Amino acid sequence: MDRTAPREPLLRIDGVTVRFGGIVALDGVSFHVERGQVCGLIGPNGAGKSTLFNCLSGLYPWQAGAIEFNGHSLARLSSHRRAALGLGRTFQNLALFGSMSARENVLVGTYAHHHAGFLLDAIGGRRTRKVEREAAERADAAIELLSLQAVADRCVAALPFGTQKRVEMARALACEPSLLLLDEPACGLNHEELESLGELIVSLRDKLSLAVLLVEHHMGLVMGISDKVVALNFGRRIAEGTPEQVRCHPDVITAYLGEQVHGETDGQAA
């Protein structure tokens, strides 16, 4: 795929502002993510990255601006509807069910596609069995994608941290997202796990035409695998461009050095 050719954006973030009392966590942030694109989202602590993720996954409302995913406004959509539309996410702190097996955790991710409803589930029947079979197939496909077959039936709490992270990613993929939100996936991984994580994200992008919005403090990973990078500081977008353009952007360098940012800085890195 030619990643330099302009394509229809999958995710449009347009002038989004979020305030918590007197704190402006996001201040008119705009950028978009295209299908099959890895977009890195960087910024120092408190820049607004998690706030934006929480807006995307339905945990936080925003006071101004618009977010559109796959042609749908996200403003009034429940988290469940967002998942059904193709928005998947993982969490900074793992959100797995420790006493359940890896496979059972992944099965939970298929819920977004589960249309049978409570009553039909209770009654059972052919339709419910079909839904369950399809859910199991989707879970198995996600388990295979993440090479988790050998540990699928083991209790998730007994698995190494890096493997648990892959289980969480498999669960997000089981709802067959077109955009995956990854919140600090490198956190707590060793060097070897980090390398395979980078390869994994790129291979998912290529195999599934998956778009990924990657919030990550590990600069090596972000700069190594992102097709484009957006940098935030104090809730504002300070740079957007290729990894190289953003790495060299003076406002990004200043933000990471912890110095005062002067004047208007909302620009496209060139």
Ligand SMILES: Nc1ncnc2c1ncn2[C@@H]1O[C@H](COP(=O)(O)OP(=O)(O)OP(=O)(O)O)[C@@H](O)[C@H]1O
């Ligand atoms: N629920 C909340 N209530 C009040 N203030 C909040 C809330 N969530 C975030 N903030 C504030 O909004 C600003 C942006 O925080 P956010 O967590 O989005 O930054 P971040 O870039 O994700 O930081 P980090 O890299 O440390 O996770 C910070 O000043 C933070 O204190």
